[in-house]
Amino acid sequence: MIGLDTVLRRRPDVRYRHIPPETVLIRQAGPEVMVLNGIAGRLLDLVDGHTSIAGLIAALAAEYDAPRETVERDVLEFAAELLAAEVVSEAEPR
Amino acid sequence: MSAPTLRSLVERSWRDNLLFSVLVELTYRCNLDCFFCYNDLGLKGQPLTTEQYLGFFADLRDLQVLNLTLSGGEPLAHPDFFRLGAAARELGFVVRVKSNGHALNGTLARRLREEVDPYQVEVSLHGATAATHDRQTRVAGSFERLVTNLAEMKALGLRIKVNSTLTAWNENEIGEMFALTDRLGLPLQFDPEVTLRDDGDREPLSITPSRDGVLRLFRLEFERGEAAAAAAGAPVSEPAVGLRQADAELPPPATGKHCGAGSSGIAVDPYGNVYPCVQWRRPAGNLHQRSIREIWADSRGLADVRELELEIKHRIDALGPEGALLNFCPGTAEATTGDPLAIYSGAKQRAELLQQVMDERRRSPLRVLR
Numbered sequence: 001m002i003g004l005d006t007v008l009r010r011r012p013d014v015r016y017r018h019i020p021p022e023t024v025l026i027r028q029a030g031p032e033v034m035v036l037n038g039i040a041g042r043l044l045d046l047v048d049g050h051t052s053i054a055g056l057i058a059a060l061a062a063e064y065d066a067p068r069e070t071v072e073r074d075v076l077e078f079a080a081e082l083l084a085a086e087v088v089s090e091a092e093p094r
Numbered sequence: 095m096s097a098p099t100l101r102s103l104v105e106r107s108w109r110d111n112l113l114f115s116v117l118v119e120l121t122y123r124c125n126l127d128c129f130f131c132y133n134d135l136g137l138k139g140q141p142l143t144t145e146q147y148l149g150f151f152a153d154l155r156d157l158q159v160l161n162l163t164l165s166g167g168e169p170l171a172h173p174d175f176f177r178l179g180a181a182a183r184e185l186g187f188v189v190r191v192k193s194n195g196h197a198l199n200g201t202l203a204r205r206l207r208e209e210v211d212p213y214q215v216e217v218s219l220h221g222a223t224a225a226t227h228d229r230q231t232r233v234a235g236s237f238e239r240l241v242t243n244l245a246e247m248k249a250l251g252l253r254i255k256v257n258s259t260l261t262a263w264n265e266n267e268i269g270e271m272f273a274l275t276d277r278l279g280l281p282l283q284f285d286p287e288v289t290l291r292d293d294g295d296r297e298p299l300s301i302t303p304s305r306d307g308v309l310r311l312f313r314l315e316f317e318r319g320e321a322a323a324a325a326a327g328a329p330v331s332e333p334a335v336g337l338r339q340a341d342a343e344l345p346p347p348a349t350g351k352h353c354g355a356g357s358s359g360i361a362v363d364p365y366g367n368v369y370p371c372v373q374w375r376r377p378a379g380n381l382h383q384r385s386i387r388e389i390w391a392d393s394r395g396l397a398d399v400r401e402l403e404l405e406i407k408h409r410i411d412a413l414g415p416e417g418a419l420l421n422f423c424p425g426t427a428e429a430t431t432g433d434p435l436a437i438y439s440g441a442k443q444r445a446e447l448l449q450q451v452m453d454e455r456r457r458s459p460l461r462v463l464r
Contacts (some may be wrong), residue, residue, distance in 0.1 A: 013115050015188045016159040019112055020359070024103055024160060026188055028213045028253075 002053060002079050007091040009049035014087050016044060016075045027087060034085065039064065049091045051080060107358040108351045111400060113390055115161035115359040116154055117372050118147075120178065122364055123171040127232040128220075129296035130259065131292050133167060139365025140382060144174040145241050146366070148181055155185040162187035165372070167364070171195050179210035192216045192257075194231070195240050195247070203247045214253045217244065219282070222270030223255050227265055256282045264318045265307025268314055284311055287440045290429050292375050305443065312451040320455070352406040355425065356399035360390075368400045374425025374434070402434055409435060419445035 016025035016036075025034045036044070039060065046052025046056050053075060063072040082088045096452070107114045121141070122133045142150070152163065162182050169175055170193055182189045189210060195217035198206065208213065220230035227237035247254055248360065256275050264271065268284070275282040288302045298320050304312075351357055355376065356370030363369070366381035377394045379389035390396070406424055410417040420441040424434040431438055 015160065017160040017186070017212070019103060019107065019114075019158055022103055026160070026213070027242065028188070028211070031253075035100055035103055041155050091292065 002076060003055040004052065006053045007050065008047045008088040009050065009080060009091040010044065010088055011086060025087065037072060043075060043078050048086055050090055105350065108354050111357050113157050113159050113338050113358060113360065116159050117163040117165055117361040119165050119167060119173040119361065119363045120169045120175065121148065122166040122167040124166060125171060125196050126236060129230055129232065129299060130261065130288055132289055132298070134292040136293060137363065137365065141367045142380050142381060144177060146381065147178050150381060150386060151181055151185055156309055160188055161190065163190040163192060165179045165192040168194055170202065176205060176209050184213050188213045190214045190216060194218050195243050198247055203243065203250050203252060207250050207252050210224060214255055215247065216255045219256050220273060221256045221264040222267040222274050226267055229263055230284065230418045244280060249278060254280050254281050257285065258287045259288055260299040260303040260307060260311055261288055262303055263301055264396065265303045268311050272314065286311055286444060289426055305411050307449065311449050312447055316451055316455050350407065351403035352410060352424065353403065355403065356396045357403060370396060373423055374428065376428065384403045406435060416445050431458065
């Protein structure tokens, strides 16, 4: 279950590029091609294996100048989808 | 999250000239000597240095290029292949390696898997027997070695695709070649057309497959496609007709340009010459003189190709359903006739034979029963 303390990392077989306003992503092991919208693509950039979901929300809220509640809802939703699609995994607790 | 589609994104890349796929011929050196090799082995120039390649790859990353194909010659014959492959991985490309597979024994295959982690390794098979395969490669023992290497590569978890060009020499072994790759658990894709060498040499055309050979291939591809679709409960699709394009696996956009040559893809030879596509060798610039950013933005050659792509699309569409069966390649048209708009004989024959096989399948009672 993803929470604000969860830390995510990109899976090593994930490759992606930003083609604004979209991001195209391929999971080599799949292989599956996905197309993400801009904010989901930016979220993928910020997933670094160190920053918590709360940190990602704060960063995106500042970047997009959006209400924290809206960003929190979107990030939790995107993160769950990315986790289910095996694009990201939960990082080991430090 | 997934409202935009890959198709719409590819359409946009073709329409807006967003560089997406690059094929790099690292070297023309090779450990085989294939009779119909299309490389221009007499081409002169200053090879790009490893440092130049690394800078070029970084530029491609900044341009948001996703697909990077390392080709040759034999790309593993480049002295810094693994350094370049690892850099490509580090820069986040979807890396494909087009290799003859001759050197990819267990040790090198493991290095490839661990250091480069390619999305796919494309390997060439020229026949179902040593006699046929080795006749093409002109290296004794190359068939046995390739079959051994393919099994090892597969066991190591490399994602392999086997490519074959249909020729007069292997056209009687099509079924056996499919049987061989089926046994190995690998996909096999044929290209039904032998092309000129990039210097215009027509010698490879002497082993152009016969009309019956192409017909046999298309029939078998349809049968296999139908059987696979029936097994999967999926609708029957047209057979794959081989392409040499860097972005051949992407879905074709519905409107705009004929293909992505020069609009979303380019090819680069070992001397830094940039072309719209590996098959369309119209010079568009040289990386010794200008960066890829400058070439992509300002090349007169690429601008001309982009205009031609609109015209070709218009002309092919005007042909109706037959146009879709041509699998028309403007690069092949320009190489064989001098005119990128000319419908060359190979495309005409392909459309005619595909239509014949499609008509046969429609009449087949077995197909109705499936």
